[in-house]
Amino acid sequence: MKGALLINLGSPDSPEPKDVKKYLDQFLMDERVIDLPYLLRAFLVKGIILNTRPKKSAAAYKKIWWQDGSPLIVLSKKLLEKVQKQLDIPVALAMRYGNPSIENGLQELHNKGVTEVLLIPLYPQFAMATTETILVLAEKIRKEKFPAMKFSTIPAFYNREEYIENLAKSVDVELQKHTFDYVLFSYHGVPERHIKKSDITKSHCKIDGQCCASSSPAHEFCYRHQCYETTKQVVTKLNLKEGTYSTSFQSRLGRDPWLQPYTDATIDGLAQKGIKNLAVVTPAFVSDCLETLEEIGMEAAHSFKENGGAYFKAIPCLNDNDDWAKTVANWIEKWKKN
Structure with missing residues (x-):
């Protein structure tokens, strides 16, 4: 059975400093975000950045936080809902950092009987710190937790x-x-x-x-x-x-x-x-x-x-724009038929 996983950047669980710190730790310790040797990266992130930046970032998140949660998470869920309504195969949502995690997204699809997954990094342009880190982590999780799963990927769609x-x-x-x-x-x-x-x-x-x-x-x-x-x-x-x-x-x-x-x-x-x-x-x-x-x-x-x-x-991003949701659903439908 086929299914698709939409994957976005992610967000802290709340705009409180402790949750922002946890999120920044996961994000900035990614070797494809700060591509320094581990010890140097750990010194920079855990020794300096995480002692100064979480409070400032938390204040920024509080300015934009919505009543129902992080804008990025809320908007991603709305996109998922619109895409799912147009398809007869399961579609799940995951974040590279924070929740819902990529492992949780794959588990959700696995529980529905999905054995072939179309990974859709929600980044128009390819970058080490976005698309590449998503695909590397997803493959690592697949090998460890879901070895029978097969992956396909939508490449950077900047010029589609x-x-x-x-x-x-x-x-x-x-x-x-x-x-x-x-x-x-x-x-x-x-x-x-x-x-x-x-x-x-x-x-x-x-x-x-x-x-x-x-x-x-x-x-x-x-x-x-x-x-x-x-x-x-x-x-x-x-x-x-x-x-x-x-x-x-x-x-x-x-x-x-x-x-x-x-x-x-x-x-x-x-x-x-x-x-x-x-x-x-x-x-x-x-x-x-x-x-x-x-x-x-x-x-x-x-x-x-x-x-x-x-x-x-x-100018707002595409968010859960109806045309954009239809485009994503069409990509998944085309893949499903192949």
Whole structure:
């Protein structure tokens, strides 16, 4: 019997410091998130970050926490419900970090008699710290707990026509509500070294402004290329004029170089240059979460206005959008028939 598992990033169980600390420990100790040797990673995370960051992060989570729970979890469950209604095979939900865990999701499917599972990492673009870590952990759990299960995977869908259509349509709905001077496509940041580590050619990715635009097998696993390609395809759909949009990367940790330009500096710079009405799209996420609701929707909005901007709109992610739910269900149905 076939079934599917939707897998998102995850969230603390509550916005309280103890739960945030537990979540950050699991997240930041992942060797594909902070790719340092174990002892150095443990010193950085357990010795420094977990002694300072949980209270600050908990305060941020409290700003965006909904009455019925974490926005990311609530929205992911709503997506699951809409997808399941369109299918006659079981679909479950899991998170890479926190609850419900990947093991719990696989157990749920196993209990329903599922022996073939379609893993769907809910990340449009491939990255070590997102898609890869999900697939590695899922395979580890399969070998240990469910050896008879067979896995299939939906690869990065950043350039799939139906996804681009869903994203562009959802953005256009918001752009029609107000006159915007500029649209910024802000993606989650990763260290530059992650891009080079994911380069299957071991030579193409130089992050020099040229490599992402030139054809290469490396693009299959190049997060940076896939981000720029997502922007390019959505911009084409929306017919945005050159000079009225750009791509940036948010969230960075430590002193090593991360993908640039940085979102916070870009937003401040746009305001300082006279952009008064700014829309920000966050296509690295399919569900609104701390990074979109607090970091962009609150912190970036405040900074934009402090620097001279007038109107700021954080455009919602696809979340449980009906078209998006139909797209995911169609992917599963197509796989089921093969």
